[in-house]
Amino acid sequence: MIDMKKIMNAPENYVDDMLRGIYAANPMVKYAEDDLRCYCIAEKRPGKVAIITGGGTGHLPLFLGYVGENMIDGCGVGGVFQSPSAEQIVNVAKEVEAGAGVLFLYGNYTGDIMNFDMAAEILEMDDIQTASIVGADDVLSHADPSVRRGVAGIFFMYKCAGAKAADGGDLEEVLAAAQKAKDNTRTVGFALTPCIIPEIGHPNFELKDGEMAFGMGIHGEPGVWNGPIKTADELAKDSVEEILDDMEVKAGEEVCVLINGLGATSQEELYILSGSVRKELDDRGIKTYRTFVGEYATSMEMAGASISLCRIADEEMKKQIDKPVHTPFYTQV
């Protein structure tokens, strides 16, 4: 049994204490309706499609960390690994909606789908137009793409949809930008340790000494195998093969690479892995357009990483991925 070693106050205040810290540090964001969990950009842009996300706490910078300039506009914040309520999503939507409709862009999880769908119904009664799309990039979570989990690859959906909205796209165009990013993005992940939900106090699954889980989800959902820890080169090879088996990328085509740390894994290791992935791509003649390395979608203090490839579909997608963004958690120039 691993004991819980976290810097926090009472476990039941984990989410709200975190939110208070974020608001105090970052004047760029505020909350709506006197509810800390209704997280909004402080200054909305009139006439722009508003993009709203939401999901459980415990994945920073996902989800709220992408609220900022040229990315997304609001986030319903759930408890640890729990969906926000439909009411919270509605409150965020009403606060950030700016006359051009709302895109809901979130991860493919049952609780979230239920609450975002309910929120969409409520907003439509108020004549606020909505569209919805879910991230579902985790290749190993299911053979059927429609029921796959959403993980770090949602970054490219935020990036492309956010750029299209900032450039004045209408709701249909912003949705199409998100869809194009989704269609071209796949992720494979692996965990080396579990994490601990503060109010539970013990790990949500077990991994033995020397053991890892390949294909595991960011909440500890089972993977495709558990076994001895592989090397960075082996993990890169296995992951790139899994992704390319699911999404064809031809020699000469370009991809963006996202090497994501799940929480406890050091940046040193992420760059070792990034180097291994580059070799795999180079060997296949696949060009790397841009590489992102860091923490993009975590599971608190879980050790492990994920590898996402986003196939560059066209020049517009490059511009969207390159567009500068600025949030309290992620800045790209």
Place this chain on the structure above:
Amino acid sequence: MIDMKKIMNAPENYVDDMLRGIYAANPMVKYAEDDLRCYCIAEKRPGKVAIITGGGTGHLPLFLGYVGENMIDGCGVGGVFQSPSAEQIVNVAKEVEAGAGVLFLYGNYTGDIMNFDMAAEILEMDDIQTASIVGADDVLSHADPSVRRGVAGIFFMYKCAGAKAADGGDLEEVLAAAQKAKDNTRTVGFALTPCIIPEIGHPNFELKDGEMAFGMGIHGEPGVWNGPIKTADELAKDSVEEILDDMEVKAGEEVCVLINGLGATSQEELYILSGSVRKELDDRGIKTYRTFVGEYATSMEMAGASISLCRIADEEMKKQIDKPVHTPFYTQV
């Protein structure tokens, strides 16, 4: 005993595999003299004072992560927790030196001091002017400020010296900017778990279940006490008191706050701690000018955090801290 769970290839290749990954992902940096560990900005700016740092691997983004636009220009990269060689420092200096001299800005550790001093002697024989300053912000490491360890607070020295150099300051002025940041910065840190050096394979110290170490260094140097894990509020209170006992900050004065994760601690926890620190400062009437939260100086997968306060000495320091910077690891707009 904690087992080693790292994403890597052979432990003896840890540093160079990491560096290959970094160079492949980031065209903004290159290496000199065919030595991966001579880490340099790709395009130097003629006439600018060059700022060079260096130190052991295992602290990313420290040290090399601050090489970039408007920050520093080069870094000698040592093995895990080891100093770079004098020769590597000389090679970096010769590569990035741009006609206005070189500032060595690094942490206050014996091995680093020896090698940087030797490098300075070699460069002076080649008529390259150097000046040196060490970060020594870790309040609890020693009562005598001159022998304190350098930890996350060196960020403010990089920021202020980097801004002064980018704005055309001469070597004396750039050194003075670093000195002013140093004089006004203090750090207190605490660890909840140890970390593991790849080539050793087991933790470099032990912490029991439920136990933490207050005042511990980023290589596992002993702290002032080990005991049961305190709450975020208690840690903030104790740390702010230690800092303010050592450096007076009056009510009405302004500080920047740096909440630094040591590696495995989640961003959720860092923001909880940040909120607790804000309360402590507010209670004393100390104004927070700007808050930085994230990983700035780590110890691989060590769990824990540090709190740095940088007292705003004058308006110029504010402008230096606010100056936009862009490196592969840290971007501020």
